Amino acid sequence: MNLKNILMIGLILIAAGSLITAVNAAQDTNINGINLKVLDGFNPHESDVDTTHMDEDGLDVEDIDGTRVDNKVTREYINSNGDKLELTVGVLNNGKPVQAINAYGYTKKSINGKDGYFKTERDDGRQQYKFQYIPDGKLVKIEAPTENSISKVMT
Secondary structure (H helix, E strand, O other), rough: OOOHHHHHHHHHHHHHHHHHHHHHHHHHHEEEEEEEEEEOEEEEEEEEEEEOOEEEEEEEEEEEEEEEEEEEEEEEEEEOOOOOOEEEEEHHHHHHOOOOOOOOOOEEEOOOOOEEEEEEEEOEEEEEEEEEEOOOOEEEEEOOOOOOHHHEEEE
């Protein structure tokens, strides 16, 4: 091999490495100031933003499984098997911290060094694993196809 071929192969390897890095970087997401990782193979499906507002009957209150929040952002991802990954982050107005989780049917558990609340249930015929915790005064809910997936989503 001559020097030209060696340099060309080196450039191809660098380009391939950059592409792989870019693909992995695209798997990170920030929701309401919380960094989370999207599992490999999961693609964006739906995104939703809900906020409290005044309607004709009074205040419309938002919550995440019973814990009141003023604003919540949910991003849903699906893989080729139809498995769902749902990431939700809720906050209170004026930077007030969420103090406690009111998660009916959940049990206390620590995952990936974070104390929170955990439960499993069937959704659309599939087992779903759900975990809620409070980092930096924000309520995070992760719904994933396995318990191990939950720890991979946390950063």
